[in-house]
Amino acid sequence: MTDLETRTSGRSGALRRAAPALLGYAAVRALGLLVLALWSAARDKSAYTLLTARWDSLWYTGVAELGYGYEVRLPNGDVHSNLAFFPLLPWLERLGAAVSPLSYADAGFVVSLLASLAAAWGIFAVVEHLYGRRAGVCAALLWAVLPVGIVQSMAYSESLFTALAAWALYAVLTGRWVTAGLLAALAGLTRPVGLAVAAAVWTAAVVAFVGTRSISAPDGAPDAGRAPGDGARRVLGAVLAPLGAAGYVLWVGHRTGKGPFGYLDVQAGWRNGFDGGVAFARFVAGRFTSFPSALAGVALVSGVVLLIGLYVVGVRQRQPLPLLVYTGIVVALALCASSYFGSKPRLLLPAFPLLLPLALTLARLRNSRSALVVSGMAVASAAYGAFWLTGSGPP
Template sequence: MTDLGTRTAGRPGALRRAAPALVGYAAVRALGLLTLALWSAARDKSAYTLLTARWDSLWYTRVAELGYGYEVRLPNGDVHSDLAFFPLLPWLERIGAAVTPLSYADAGFLVAVLASLAAAWGVFAVAEHVYGRRAGVCAVLLWAVLPVGIVQSMAYSESLFTALAAWSLYAVLTGRWVTAGALAALAGLTRPVGLAVAAAVWAAAVVAFVRSRCTVGPDGARGPERAPGDGARRALGMLLAPLGAAGYVLWVGHRTGNGPLGYLDVQAGWRNGFDGGVAFARFVAAKFTSFPSALAGVGLIAGVALLVWLYVVCVRQRQPLALLVYAGTVTVLSLCASSYFGSKPRLLMPAFPLLLPLAVALARPRASRSALVVGGVAVASAVYGAFWLNGSGPP
């Protein structure tokens, strides 16, 4: 049943309610950018170039400027094709460059900044809906201070995807099925992991349908569980949810001539795929061949254990099914990819429901104590982000 009374984002003053979270988020990101600028200047590097013109951001801007069709053939036979990159961010970069004096890279940075704020608001809306306003603020701050939080300010697609995913999940929680499906479709045009958003919409819709069919009143008659047309809206939302990802994957298959699964061939050219985590397990095991690298191996195992523990806590706290399905799918797809092991932390960044148990815990102490904890972690995150981007950075 559509719960009109809990549509927080639709009530007057929604922005005012989210303001502390958004201000805190902006402050954390500003600290990260300032630290990056100072660190980069000391190393005679351009912080703005690190944010807009390296790694994946170069592929996105090339697609925005020239369209698809570029590939790099490596000496070992691998083929890196720009078809691996989903189109929504390049489309937005192209629009931004067309209607403003900005370059494609500048437009990508602007999209990232605006999308990160939209993502922060979406995370707040979801967390507030489930656990209350203070937990919502804490959830946003925790998302901001992630060790790889600097990626939220890069011309990458993580912030855009997280914004679409968070608001799609919020729409599911508040019974806005068509909105949820449309946003899920857009998320599917942003990153391959858009499958997780579609899966969340479908899971929640199926459960809602079953509950609406099984509810019986005291006299044996069916209770008034559904608003008029709710079933049709739910079905339309389910229909819309997978269209973005499915449409792009099918288009890539048609373009390459390799059929519906042609996108998998494109990913294989990057030595990327889904192997159930076998390659990642081997990567971790290889760290224990020498003492210094063994410490990294221990850290990786501890990180995976933390993710599993957080997900178990999410289940025990009875998070809504849509959040559990989404977070679980993002986590599995990220950890079980067969390549780019160094990028896994940023691939996990959209799985913000995993932070909700920590947000609830952080919301319990006095505000001054929570602020001290977040402030300390924010400084550490800013320093790590500057060090990371000035080094190898995200692949």
Template sequence: MTYLETRAVPDRRTGAARRAAPALLGFAAVRALGLLTLALWSAARDKSAYTLLTARWDSLWYSGIAAEGYGHEVRLPTGDIHSDLAFFPLLPWLERFGATLTPLSYADAGFVVSLLASLAAAWGVYAVGEHVGGGRAGVCLVLLWAVLPVGIVQSMAYSESLFTALAAWSLYAALTRRWVTAGALALAAGLTRPVGLAVAAAVWAAGVAAFARTRSTAGTHGARATVRAPGEGARCALGMLLAPLGAVGYVVWAGHRAGGGLLGYLDVQAGWRNGFDGGWAFARFTAGLFTGFPSALAGAGLAAGVALVGWLYVLGVRRRLPLALLVYTGLVTLLALGASGYFGSKPRLLLPAFPLLLPLAAVLARSRTAGAAAVLVPVAVASALYGAFWLNGSGPP
């Protein structure tokens, strides 16, 4: 039994905003709880919650690019070179735009962009969930995404919320065959994070699948039979052409700027000791945690988390989620878990992989409201406490 066979078809007579309102209100409530908890926790430790959200870790790099453009490097005693070329340009562009038009600083503008993008992301996540599993599943999907342990990142001046918003709406456009919109949003996602290529791959997968279905229909009902709207083939081709241009364009430009040609961006990432080894370094890191106690508890938690991610993906395959979602989620997960550096960042890097939560959303959607609340409310409280603890401790990168 597939999602598309069992979902309730949304009533198009009601507005999209009205249908999404419960999801957006629930998301806003979870984020408000997280921010309030962070503020209280930080005040108790004589720290500024706002500084933690806007002026630490990657936020400083983004605001620096917004203020001065690219060209800043930090040379470490180890010989490593941290270059700002590792950071994609869309968020800094928006920070500069906001700071130019308003009295906001670059950091303030980044925070505002993140807040607005997180709401846009929640709406896009709802739209995908509604399309696949119905309105109730869409609401549950948004709430599950909101209460993830690292959900506080959705309110930071980071690029996760912006990227997820662009990715979710691109996926929705591809699922509903709005090809040029899907390609343009994928292009923008590719200017936000390296994993934007996963969005482009999803658009390509949706386009190829639509073409295959059209040929299959024509072969069954005769040469003149088609499920395409007039001009859809050209729009699909244009969307597929646009989709990878953002990520590819920036990678090529950054490589040239770094002096390494087409592959120069890999050298930039190597300066941060970040690369792709298929997860071997992460596996060795996790195994190393089992050599003592209490580090073994952290190792068990990491192993369980990876197993859960894999199980959820397999569930999505078995329940026949749309190919575009499987391609996107698979690539985001592979790139996050297969990266060779910054092991503590992997939960944050998985944040855009929201379709992984669709099987859980389907289960919650079938339960009563009281039952779903009994699950989500304690998890939201735990997530808020963890986010406050995390940012007041080691925190991202």
């Protein structure tokens, strides 16, 4: 076989292995969209508007259409600037509108749908590589049935970021250093938490470097199991990884005239910053001052405990260090941001390695039982997503 035939065969084989995960994921998301459409119609609302023309979606389409520089000054003095929104999704929306009859909002919706499938495939690929095909299918399905899984179908950047992060982590785990660096750079152009992907690439590069140093031959001969040029590719991947996030942050600082920390000033205008979780802790404590809001407080505390517990289980299961670093940073940034407490669940969507312990447990069940569990969770997720979006919803 030629190299081209080998690569083609490899891709088709990978798609066949991932097919159950992708078909199951698509079915779950289709159910969510159907329930949202029915629920919205009953409340005289447009499901498509909720998915493409509300909250952050409007800011992304605004950047796609008009570029950066738009801001809203609130009566309390806060300044909401569109510089807070990273550019990759608006760029793709602009590209989609340029090459098709789609509007910017339509293009954002299509990007999210395609990216969500790519994310499900990437999650499957990572987990299959570590724990086998069955666990990979379960992980992709669990990501689909998360309570705020409907966000995966919105014209938001969560699906795009998760797709880039998952495939970057897969590239790291399989030693594709340049690919990992490029995907990490793109993730850094998607959301501020893209630095978590860069940190995972750096961690893997350091671990690989230490490993090659420790097993190198005494006479200085190259390691027989190491591909020629692997060290150079590893360095290149590590250099590329932070360029997306760093480049945009530095550009914002230059545009605002406030130097390297200009992006922090932009975020401060949204009252969004990193305070180590103090504001979130106060918010949770405030739920316990009355009833029934205390029930919400109990749910929030339980959710945080569950997140920490899943992370600890991942450590005990000896998940690869790059995954633990990535997940830890995503969770820390989501929980320790000082504003928009209602958006924390969707900010945690990219932390898919937290689902690995649950996926392994689900994979041990019989097919009938695992299907029943996933089906029940899918129905609950669809109902909650419709209720959430037709109510307060994101920001």
